[in-house]
Amino acid sequence: MDIRQLRTFHRVAALGSFTRAAAELNYAQSSVTAQIQSLEVSLGGELFERFGGKVKLTPAGTRLLPYAGQMLALADEARGAASPDAQPEGVLTIGTMESITSYRMPPVLEYFHHRYPRLQIALRPSLCAETLHSLRQGLFDAGFLMEAETQHSGVHSEVLGVEPLVVVASPGHRLAGATKVETDDLRQESVLAPEAGCAYRELLEAELNDGTGEPVPFLEFGNIEAIKRGVGAGLGISLLPRMTVGQELSAGTLVPLAWEPPFELFTQLAWRKGAQLSRERRVFVEQVIEFLSREYQES
Template sequence: MELRHLVTFHKVATVLSFTRAAAELNYAQSSVTAQIRSLETELQTELFERLGSKIQLTGAGQRLLPYAGQIIALIDEAQAEAKGSTEPSGTLAIGTMESITSYRLPPLLELFHHRYPRVQLRLRPSLCAETYQALRQGVFDVGFLMDTRTEYEGLNTVVLAAEPMALVAAPTHPLASAQEVTVADLNQAQVLATEVGCAYREAFETELTKGSGEPQQFLEFGTIEAIKRGVTAGLGISLLPRITVEDELSQGTLRQVAWEPPFELFTQLAWRHGRRLPRELQLFIDQTLTLIQEEQSAQAETA
């Protein structure tokens, strides 16, 4: 089994695209395809299912992926040790969601860019449900989650912070000026939301369903920025992480509706249970915890 074939397999499995894998590995796409076929021939099993223009891992591919990741990490570590290099290096595939990428990660990305330039951070947009699966399969090295629960089968997690939520509306919306808002009131309003698979959308939907007994009809948007624009335009209300609407609330373009969610969400960092943590992954975990602690200390001092 050739190492380069495993590297190519791991890359294709990570991005689920032969074209994108070829670009990131600086190979011709035909070379990527040939290497995967060679590996499948050697193992006498298919590693990917071809579904038109899309691909997904087969059961055999899912079983091979964690081992490929471990082998590649060990080779990288062995090379670094042999060279006597003390500078962290390597590539980390990070599953994350828009709210965390845009509002939590910039200081961490800046730190790694300047202090650890040889560590490549590859951010993979992913909803929480997708991140769970990708971490278990070894597609992501580490992932950020925002959920009501903090324990997951097959994963190690650390809670970074409680994530306050805010139900927001345009200043002209009837609920924006109401002194008290009930679930029954919310059931009469148009709700703008993220896609299915987002934990806080599902928790909110559960609460609204309790009140009406019927599934709530959501107007789905692809991004938080699109949701905020829709709410500002008066299309409806939306429950979002407060950190994503701080500017709009302070500027008065959005108002917080007088309804407190009966659930609490936590931003968390997760990785696959039992895996040996390479140096760059342990560094990423440590630096994430340090920055979050510094941020919370700064907030406490200004409170």
């Protein structure tokens, strides 16, 4: 069992695919397969179940995963201590969500691309609950959360800022010109929303269903761009992070409704509690906090 085998095992577990792990690590797929098989032989048992082109951890693989993460982090820390002037390198896997990826991360990724060209940032779309689970399992090096709660078991989280939310509608909507919109007004509308598990959807759903007896129906549109198009076409209203609709509000293709959310949502950067931050993870955490905290303060 060596560090290269453990790194390969860790990437296959994170990506659920030998092919994707090979591409990310810049190995031939046969090399990935050979490394995993060699690791399985040395440990005396199978680490993955293979089915339909995908792989899933066996119980033995699940038990090995957190240890692999710790050993890789320690190896990275040792390398950094031995070569303090070396540039950060390798792959960081970051759990994130559509709104952060599309609207907050581009300048951060541009900075890392130019400042640390040997460090690859791999963004993995993930709901907050999935991100927390993957952080605890050591599958993600860090992850973004957008939650009302700021304390999470097993992970450390740094609040980047309060995420401004806005209810939007088409310019011709009946509530578009109202000076004040009540929650009861929203209960009469079709609500377009992302998939279940999204924090701001769940907060709005709880608010609209509170004490009403009959749940307000939500229309799932999958992603933010589809939601914006549906709202613009007059199919209903939607609660979205303000950053995702800035261009549409400026252009007048969508309008904000005069409803103030009675809850707050905090965007956070999180990593596994107790884990030693490697040089690469420390650079990422420090730079993201600096970039995005400043952006939230200015917004």
